[in-house]
Amino acid sequence: IPVEIYKTPDEGSLAVAKEIADLIREKAAKNEKCVLGLATGSTPIQLYAELVRMHKEENLSFKNVVSFNLDEYYPISRDSINSYWIFMHQHLFDHVDMDPANIHMPNGELAKADVRAACEQYENMIDQAGGIDLQLLGLGHNGHIGFNEPGSSLFSKTRLLILDNNTRIANCRDFVNLSKVPRLAITMGLGTIMKSKRIVLLAWGNKAPTVVMAVEGPVTDQVPASYLQMHNNCTFVIDELAASELT
Ligand code: F6R
Numbered sequence: 001i002p003v004e005i006y007k008t009p010d011e012g013s014l015a016v017a018k019e020i021a022d023l024i025r026e027k028a029a030k031n032e033k034c035v036l037g038l039a040t041g042s043t044p045i046q047l048y049a050e051l052v053r054m055h056k057e058e059n060l061s062f063k064n065v066v067s068f069n070l071d072e073y074y075p076i077s078r079d080s081i082n083s084y085w086i087f088m089h090q091h092l093f094d095h096v097d098m099d100p101a102n103i104h105m106p107n108g109e110l111a112k113a114d115v116r117a118a119c120e121q122y123e124n125m126i127d128q129a130g131g132i133d134l135q136l137l138g139l140g141h142n143g144h145i146g147f148n149e150p151g152s153s154l155f156s157k158t159r160l161l162i163l164d165n166n167t168r169i170a171n172c173r174d175f176v177n178l179s180k181v182p183r184l185a186i187t188m189g190l191g192t193i194m195k196s197k198r199i200v201l202l203a204w205g206n207k208a209p210t211v212v213m214a215v216e217g218p219v220t221d222q223v224p225a226s227y228l229q230m231h232n233n234c235t236f237v238i239d240e241l242a243a244s245e246l247t
Contacts, residue, residue, distance in 0.1 A: 001215050001229055003236045005243045009204040010046060012237045016136070016200055017050035021060050023134055028064045033102075035066045035126075037135030037188070038092075039146075040084045043202045044136060048091040055096045062096040066129050068122070069105040070137070070146040071187035074115070074160055076108035082174055083108060106158065106186035115186065119158040123192060135196035139203040142166055143210055143223035147187035150222045154230075156189030190227055199234040201225065205241045212245040 006012035020036065027034040038044075054060040069084060078085040085105055093103060104125060110118055126132060137145045142164060148156060149164045161184065168181040175181045193199065203211050214225035215236060221227075228234045 001231075001234055001236055003215060003238060003243065003246065006237070006239050009043075009239050012202065012204070012239055013044075013046035014050055016202065016237050017047050017054065019200070020047075020051065020134060020136075021054050021058075024060065024062065024065060027133070028061065031064075033064050033066050033129065035068070035129045035131065035133045037132040037193070037196055038067050038069045038088065039136045039138045039202075040069065040071070040087045041138045043138035043204060045091060047136075047202070051092065052095040060096075062098040065098055066102040067098070067104060068126055068129075068132060068188070070135075070193075071185050072106040072108040073182040074106075074108045074184040074186050075110075076182055078107075078109060082180075106188075108182075108186065112160075115160050119160070119186065122158045122188075126192065126195075132196040134198045134200065135193055137193070137199060137201040137225075139201060139207050139210055139214065139225055140167055141170060141207065141210055143214060143225045145190070145193060145201070145225050145228070147185040148190050148193075148224045150224060152190050152221060152224050154194070154221070154227055155191045157191055158186065158188050160184055160186050190224060194227065194231055196231075197233065199228060199231055201228065201234065201236045203236065203238045203242045205239065207238075207242045208245045211236065211238055211242050212247075215246060 024034045072084045076083045172178045213223045219226045
């Protein structure tokens with residue numbers, strides 16, 4: 001996997017924001033939609049802040065952007081402060097000129113009986129949009145991408161799954177306590193992610209042990225991000241700390 005190493009998360013975030021802005025503009029010039037796959041979590045916050053700045057100061061328009069988020073907790077109401085719906089609106093959607101109709105996120109509010117059909121529909125919507133032009137990813141300490149925990153199949157699609165306990169512990173920082181962290185989530189599958197035309201994974205700081213497993217370790221379902229070694233257009237954008245264990 002090609003790895004781009006920046007001094008700081010700031011510098012890496014700016015570089016990826018620039019790649020995304022260039023893609024949005026290039027597609028707009030051709031009158032095409034730009035289909036972005038988006039991630040939440042702490043890792044992409046600076047990147048979203050830079051995209052918002054480019055919208056405000058450099059006329060970057062999001063009118064042609066169609067987005068599909070990777071995942072959402074289940075169950076969770078959209079207006080919960082912990083929902084990824086709120087996260088994305090706070091960090092990006094509320095500050096740019098995206099058409100709300102172009103925003104897609106797995107729905108944590110569905111009745112359980114409706115989840116399976118909604119997941120199938122999510123896959124269909126991605127296909128109908130022409131597939132994802134650029135998928136942003138973060139990296140879990142256990143190697144998860146989206147919420148595809150170790151053991152996920154390379155062919156998995158959007159689905160409801162059980163979060164690993166260490167994922168719940170890692171994400172507990174946002175909640176009152178561990179018991180309040182949802183046990184389930186809806187996530188795009190590894191198969192969904194691998195279909196993207198381009199993938200950019202971001203990782204900073206203390207992700208170094210996971211980065212080295214994903215980039216240099218064997219391709220294994222025990223480290224879902226290692227499957228990215230099989231993608232033909234995937235780059236890891238990391239900072240010096242996250243690169244510290246690479247050989
Ligand atoms: C979030 C997601 C997760 C996170 C990962 C890292 O949409 O899909 O895979 O990217 O858990 O989270 P942070 O960035 O908070 O370290």
